[in-house]
Amino acid sequence: MEAFGEIFQYILSGFSTGAIYALIGFGFAVIYNSTGIINFAQGEFVMLGGLATIFFINMNFPLPVSVIFAIATATLTGVVFERLAIRPLKNATPLNLVLITIGASILIRGGAMLMWGKDTHVLPSFSGSDPIYIADATILPQHLWIFSITVLIIAASRMFFNRSITGKAMRACAYNREAAGLVGIDVKKMVLFSFIISSAIGSLAGIIIAPLTMSSYDVGVMLGLKGFCAAIIGGMSNGAGTVIGGLLLGILESLGAGFISASYKDAIAFIILLLILFFRPEGIFRKDETERV
Amino acid sequence: MKKSIFLCLFMLAVMMVLTAGPAVAAPPVKIGALFSVTGPASFLGEPERNTAQMVADDINRSGGINGRKVQLIVYDTQGDATKAVQAANRLIKDDKVSAIIGPSITGDTMAVIPVVEKAGIPLISCAAGIKITEPVKKWVFKTAQNDSLAVSRIYEYMQKNRINKVALLTVSDSFGSSGREQLVMQAKAFGIQIISNETYGPKDTDMTAQLTKIRGTGAQAIICWGTNPGPAVVARNTRQLGLKIPLFMSHGVSSRKFIELAGNAAEGISLPSGRVLVANLLPSSDRQKKNLLKYKRDYMKRFGTEGDHFGGHAWDAMMLLKTAIEKGGDSPAAIRSQLEGIRNFSGIGGIFSFSPQDHAGLTKDAFVLVQVKKKNWVLMK
Structure with missing residues (x-):
C-alpha cells in the first residue's frame, strides 16, 4: 500500500509537469505545422509570459488584467520577431530559419535580463496553495488550473485548425507553400498568424506555471527544450500526440527520479528524444506519411 | 646680487618640492x-x-x-x-x-x-x-x-534534539556537492545516520519525486543544500506533499530573498547563517x-x-x-x-x-x- 501511494504520487507529479511540457510543445507544433520552422525561441515566450505578468502585478494591476497584458506583450514580441527576422528572408532554408530563432531567443533572454534582472521572481498562486489530497497523493490548486487550461487550449486549437477557414489555410501552407499561394492563400499572413498563436500559447503556459516554478530570465531554455521533446515524441502534431508526448515525458522523468536517481532526470528526457529521432523521427503516434506524386 | 636672487629662487623651488612632494606624490x-x-x-x-x-x-x-x-x-x-x-x-x-x-x-x-x-x-x-x-x-x-562549520552547526542542534535519521537533498553543482561531502563526512561524529541521499539539478522546478522518496524512508529531518531558487522549490514541494518533518537549509539561502520566493512554505524552516542576517536581534553584548x-x-x-x-x-x-x-x-x-x-x-x-x-x-x-x-x-x- 505504501509503495502504491508512492507510485501514485510520482505519476501525479509527472502528470502535472507533463501537462506543462505538452502546452509548450504545442507552441512548437503550431509554428512547425504552418511554416516548417522549429522555433527555438518558444521557451522565451514562456519566460516572457511569467515575468511580464509579475511585472504588471507589481504595477498594481489585478491578476486577470496582468495576464492579458502579459499575453499581449509576448504576442507583440512574437509579431515583431516574425516581421523583423523571419519575413525579410527570401528563400531561406529551414536551417537558416532555425538558426535565426536561436539567435532571437538569445536576444529576448538578454532583453529580459536587462529589464528584470537576474533574480528569480514569484507569482502568487491563482487560488491558494493548500494541497488537495487524492488518495495518498497531493496536488496543488494551481495544477488544476494547468490541467484545465491545457485541455481548453488544445480543444480550442483543434477546432480552429480543423474547422475554420483560416486554420485550414494555415495547414495548407505547411503542406505546400507554393500550392497554397496559388489557390489564393496569403502565405505570409498565415505565417504571421502562426507566430501570434504560438507566442500567445507559450506565454499562457509561462503564466500558469509561474506560481509553481517561479520565473527568471533563463527559465525558458530548459522548459523550451522539454517542450520540444514533447512535440517530437508526439510527432509535431497539433493535437493529442503532443499532449500524450508531454505527459509521457513528465511521468517518465518523475518515475526515473523516484526509482533510479534524480541526477538522471534531464538525461531521461534527452535520451528519449535521441531514441525517437533515431528510430521514429515521425513521432511514435503518427502513421507513416504517404506522399502522393 | 643677481646670483643670490637666483640662489634664493632655487632654494625656494627645492623647498617647495620637498614640502609639497610627499603630499602630492604619495603613491596610492x-x-x-x-x-x-x-x-x-x-x-x-x-x-x-x-x-x-x-x-x-x-x-x-x-x-x-x-x-x-x-x-x-x-x-x-x-x-x-x-x-x-x-x-x-x-x-x-x-x-x-x-x-x-x-x-x-x-x-x-x-x-x-x-x-x-x-x-x-x-x-x-x-x-x-x-x-x-x-x-x-x-x-x-x-x-x-x-561549509564544514555550517554543517557542524546543524548537526550539533540535531544531536541536542535527538534527531538521528536524516535525509539529504543537495543541488548537483559545486556548492551542493561540497556541502554533501561535509554532511556525509561529519554525520558519524554526531551520531547521525543518513538514510536517504538525493540530488536535484540547479534549474529543476519540481522536486516532488525526490521528496516522495524521502517520505517513504522514515527520516526525521531533511537537510537541503543549495542556493536560490532550488531550495524555495523544495520548501514549496514539501508543503505540497504535506511532509511534517523539520526542513533544514544551508547558509546558501540566508537572505530575505528566500522567504520571498518560498512564501508561506518558508515557515518553520531552519538554517545556519552568518550574523549579518539577524544583526538587529543579537544581544548588545555581541562583539560583532x-x-x-x-x-x-x-x-x-x-x-x-x-x-x-x-x-x-x-x-x-x-x-x-x-x-x-x-x-x-x-x-x-x-x-x-x-x-x-x-x-x-x-x-x-x-x-x-x-x-x-x-x-x-x-x-x-x-x-x-x-x-x-x-x-x-x-x-x-
Missing part, C-alpha cells in the same frame, strides 16, 4: 579584486564588488591608510577560471597590486592560487571551499565561512553587532538594498588588509606576515583569528541557527 596603495560580477555566481560577485568599492571609498574619505589613498582595481571573472587567471596575472604584472581580494567562487580561487603563490602576492579569497586554505598555502587566506549594523546601514544607503553576508566577505577582506597595511606597510611580504598575526578581528563573517596553521580564521561560532517565523528570521536557541 593598490589593491586588486577579482569578483564574478556577471555570470552564474553574480549573486556573490555583485554585492562583493559593491562592498569593496564602498569600503575603499570610506577609507579614502577618512584620510586613507597611513595617509595614503587606496586604489581598488576590480576585474570581473564571470565565474570562469581561465578569465580569473588572466585577470590575476594582469593585476600582478601590469597593475602591480600589493594584494588581491576575491575571487568569489571556489573554482576561480583554486585556479588563481598557483599564480599568487608563484608571484608572492597575498590573496584573501571570498569563496567558501574548504580546500582553499586546507592544506595551508603561504600566500592564501579566506574570509567566507567553511556594531559593525554589522553599520555595514547594513551603509550598504542600504548607497545601494538601496540590504547588505548580505556575501558582501560581508569582501568587507572582511578589505578591512583585514587595511589592518595589516596600517601595521606593516604595503609590501606584499609584510602584508602576508601581518595578516597571519591578526587575532580577534571582529568582522561581518565572524571573529577572525589567523595563525600560521589556520588561514581561514573562523570557528563554528561564525554561524548562528535561524528559523523563519511569520515571514521573518528569528534566532534559535
Whole structure:
C-alpha cells in the first residue's frame, strides 16, 4: 500500500509537469505545422509570459488584467520577431530559419535580463496553495488550473485548425507553400498568424506555471527544450500526440527520479528524444506519411 | 646680487618640492579584486564588488591608510577560471597590486592560487571551499565561512534534539556537492545516520519525486543544500506533499530573498547563517553587532538594498588588509606576515583569528541557527 501511494504520487507529479511540457510543445507544433520552422525561441515566450505578468502585478494591476497584458506583450514580441527576422528572408532554408530563432531567443533572454534582472521572481498562486489530497497523493490548486487550461487550449486549437477557414489555410501552407499561394492563400499572413498563436500559447503556459516554478530570465531554455521533446515524441502534431508526448515525458522523468536517481532526470528526457529521432523521427503516434506524386 | 636672487629662487623651488612632494606624490596603495560580477555566481560577485568599492571609498574619505589613498582595481571573472587567471596575472604584472581580494567562487580561487603563490602576492579569497586554505598555502587566506562549520552547526542542534535519521537533498553543482561531502563526512561524529541521499539539478522546478522518496524512508529531518531558487522549490514541494518533518537549509539561502520566493512554505524552516542576517536581534553584548549594523546601514544607503553576508566577505577582506597595511606597510611580504598575526578581528563573517596553521580564521561560532517565523528570521536557541 505504501509503495502504491508512492507510485501514485510520482505519476501525479509527472502528470502535472507533463501537462506543462505538452502546452509548450504545442507552441512548437503550431509554428512547425504552418511554416516548417522549429522555433527555438518558444521557451522565451514562456519566460516572457511569467515575468511580464509579475511585472504588471507589481504595477498594481489585478491578476486577470496582468495576464492579458502579459499575453499581449509576448504576442507583440512574437509579431515583431516574425516581421523583423523571419519575413525579410527570401528563400531561406529551414536551417537558416532555425538558426535565426536561436539567435532571437538569445536576444529576448538578454532583453529580459536587462529589464528584470537576474533574480528569480514569484507569482502568487491563482487560488491558494493548500494541497488537495487524492488518495495518498497531493496536488496543488494551481495544477488544476494547468490541467484545465491545457485541455481548453488544445480543444480550442483543434477546432480552429480543423474547422475554420483560416486554420485550414494555415495547414495548407505547411503542406505546400507554393500550392497554397496559388489557390489564393496569403502565405505570409498565415505565417504571421502562426507566430501570434504560438507566442500567445507559450506565454499562457509561462503564466500558469509561474506560481509553481517561479520565473527568471533563463527559465525558458530548459522548459523550451522539454517542450520540444514533447512535440517530437508526439510527432509535431497539433493535437493529442503532443499532449500524450508531454505527459509521457513528465511521468517518465518523475518515475526515473523516484526509482533510479534524480541526477538522471534531464538525461531521461534527452535520451528519449535521441531514441525517437533515431528510430521514429515521425513521432511514435503518427502513421507513416504517404506522399502522393 | 643677481646670483643670490637666483640662489634664493632655487632654494625656494627645492623647498617647495620637498614640502609639497610627499603630499602630492604619495603613491596610492593598490589593491586588486577579482569578483564574478556577471555570470552564474553574480549573486556573490555583485554585492562583493559593491562592498569593496564602498569600503575603499570610506577609507579614502577618512584620510586613507597611513595617509595614503587606496586604489581598488576590480576585474570581473564571470565565474570562469581561465578569465580569473588572466585577470590575476594582469593585476600582478601590469597593475602591480600589493594584494588581491576575491575571487568569489571556489573554482576561480583554486585556479588563481598557483599564480599568487608563484608571484608572492597575498590573496584573501571570498569563496567558501574548504580546500582553499586546507592544506595551508603561504600566500592564501579566506574570509567566507567553511561549509564544514555550517554543517557542524546543524548537526550539533540535531544531536541536542535527538534527531538521528536524516535525509539529504543537495543541488548537483559545486556548492551542493561540497556541502554533501561535509554532511556525509561529519554525520558519524554526531551520531547521525543518513538514510536517504538525493540530488536535484540547479534549474529543476519540481522536486516532488525526490521528496516522495524521502517520505517513504522514515527520516526525521531533511537537510537541503543549495542556493536560490532550488531550495524555495523544495520548501514549496514539501508543503505540497504535506511532509511534517523539520526542513533544514544551508547558509546558501540566508537572505530575505528566500522567504520571498518560498512564501508561506518558508515557515518553520531552519538554517545556519552568518550574523549579518539577524544583526538587529543579537544581544548588545555581541562583539560583532556594531559593525554589522553599520555595514547594513551603509550598504542600504548607497545601494538601496540590504547588505548580505556575501558582501560581508569582501568587507572582511578589505578591512583585514587595511589592518595589516596600517601595521606593516604595503609590501606584499609584510602584508602576508601581518595578516597571519591578526587575532580577534571582529568582522561581518565572524571573529577572525589567523595563525600560521589556520588561514581561514573562523570557528563554528561564525554561524548562528535561524528559523523563519511569520515571514521573518528569528534566532534559535
